[in-house]
Amino acid sequence: MRTALITGATSGIGEACAHLFAQQGYRMILVARKQDKLEKIAKHFADKYAVEIKTLIADVRDKVAVTDILEGLPGDWKQVDVLVNNAGLSLGLEPIDQGDTSDWDTMIDTNVKGLLYVTKIVSNWMISNKKGHIVNIGSTAGKEVYPGGNVYCATKHAVDALNKGMRVDLLPHGIKVTAVNPGMVETEFSKTRFKGDEARADKVYEGLEPLIAQDIADAIWFVVSRPAHVNIDDMIIRPTAQANSYVTNRK
Template identity: 75%
Template sequence: MTSKIALITGATSGIGEACATLFAQQGYRLILVARRAEVLKKLAVDLEDKYAVKVFTLVRDVREKQALTEGLEALPEEWKKVDVLINNAGLSQGLDPIDKGNTDDWDVMIDTNVKGLLYVSKIVSNWMIASKSGHIINIGSIAGKEVYPNGNVYCATKHAVDALNKGMRIDLLPHGIKVTAIHPGMVETEFSLVRFKGDEQRAKKVYEGFEPLLAQDIADAIWFAVSRPAHVNINDMLIMPAAQATGTITRRKE
């Protein structure tokens, strides 16, 4: 078993939670960052009890630069030797044409998906540079590879993440730091519930008539990338349900 450290943002649900569980199974010590204090605490206790790993929790919103920076910098020095960073925190808000878009929704998506990812990466990449090793996993989306109707700003944020993957990979290459992009298609998590602001019926319809990906499928792909030999890097991985061909074309049962 390993004593490596993985830092995971958006750790209390979906892909983040699945990654936390899988990396705990592999013996990683975990730094879990999320907004929901009670859910985060319960997850940490469950993982520590079940897998006998150490878990450090940080209740923060990645959009809040000062609080996030202070929280990360206050970590004990031994916890700053992060081997794997999984930039998972991300969301979509609304599904409106550009002329009817809610600018508050735009701010939330840009601040979380782009700026939040940058704030965390800036800090942790410097820790990795000091260690001369590390692996950054950025969670993108099919929306970062194509644009679909009414996806405008969300797609723009994920295209930005796709560009940042490439920029990070170039900038961090001299320091021996790997950068991997994981781009999921439809994954049944809280994603659609958040997009539709708690409308459970509308969120459920997104996944009706076909078998979507599960959070565990994406966690498995991330682990595959992380567990490659030192001389191998998975630059970019696009993962879709078998019933999905593009961001908008699916095969659904009647």
């Protein structure tokens, strides 16, 4: 029985991944902060696809809680084949001199430290199991920077570096490591960035067709379903109408 662990599983890319992995017959460990939504999603997928699902309510920023809740899993649930480090967010779009330091802390603690806390534990399981695949959800913001992106871009540049470091460090153990870096994807991302301002969030995608969460889940499935001798180190995915952070083709 193959097992996938997905963080940030209640919306966007995380939820789409959970759907796809359940469809492919994986049993899943779904990690998220929102208990009601997580339990609803888990029940739906378990009923529809007849797969086992463990739900873990945790904020990846909380090292103690993450450690306790993961290490508290039964031994057979620590046979994780795929880890999808999806939990992440962006807050604000102010220039560096006007940034909200609380937003900075949240982004750094979630996007970088949260990813590390989960990876530290699960990578040790994979080493013991002598197999595994870690998929880190980065961003094109980890490849270039844009006005107002400062700290968010810095966190995703960190994910890019960590992905490369993991690939080197885990190579002797036969563990695969991949970064999937989306461009513009219409999820709750922009609504979160603009703190619920839906009109402002909608303008981000105005005049073009962005990616959707399913597009990224499909790419992740392609990555993890390659033969054992194949590792895709790094993947960048943008909508056809986006060439980079600055150049888009809006109708």
